[in-house]
Amino acid sequence: MSAAARLIALPRARRRLIVRAFLTVAAFRAALSVLPFRWTRRLATREPARSPGPANSMDDLAWAVAAAARRVPRATCLTQALALQALLTREGHDATLRLGVARGALGALEAHAWLESDGRVIIGGPQAARFVPLPLPAGK
Secondary structure (H helix, E strand, O other): OOHHHHHHHOOHHHHHHHHHHHHHHHHHHHHHHHOOHHHHHHHHHOOOOOOOOOOOOHHHHHHHHHHHHOOOOOOOHHHHHHHHHHHHHHOOOOOEEEEEEEEOOOOOEEEEEEEEEOOEEEEOOHHHHHOEEOOOOOOO
16 A cells, blocks of 8 residues: 555544644754754744644654654654654643763764653654763753
């Protein structure tokens, strides 16, 4: 089944959610390419100008971002974490961006981004456990 057919087969609410996630992931991918990180991070934590509609669950939003990221070229872990943080913030959920570093198998320094809420990793997977979180400047 093609990607378009799978999208059409989804219930309307899920289709709208995944399209919203796709646009958000693409926007953050572009923002990370042209804006300083601190500005892009500020965009992800900006409170909504109007009251949000019915809130989606954190897990539904994470699913949508992960699915959308598969279709956005070079949507890294940082892109996904920022996009999900933006969606969560706009729906009234609280989550914290984590950036971490670790030594790879050959000793090279590796970096990873993930999102946490109440001590639970929302996006960024189980590999987040091997990274040492870095302190971020004030903000979420």
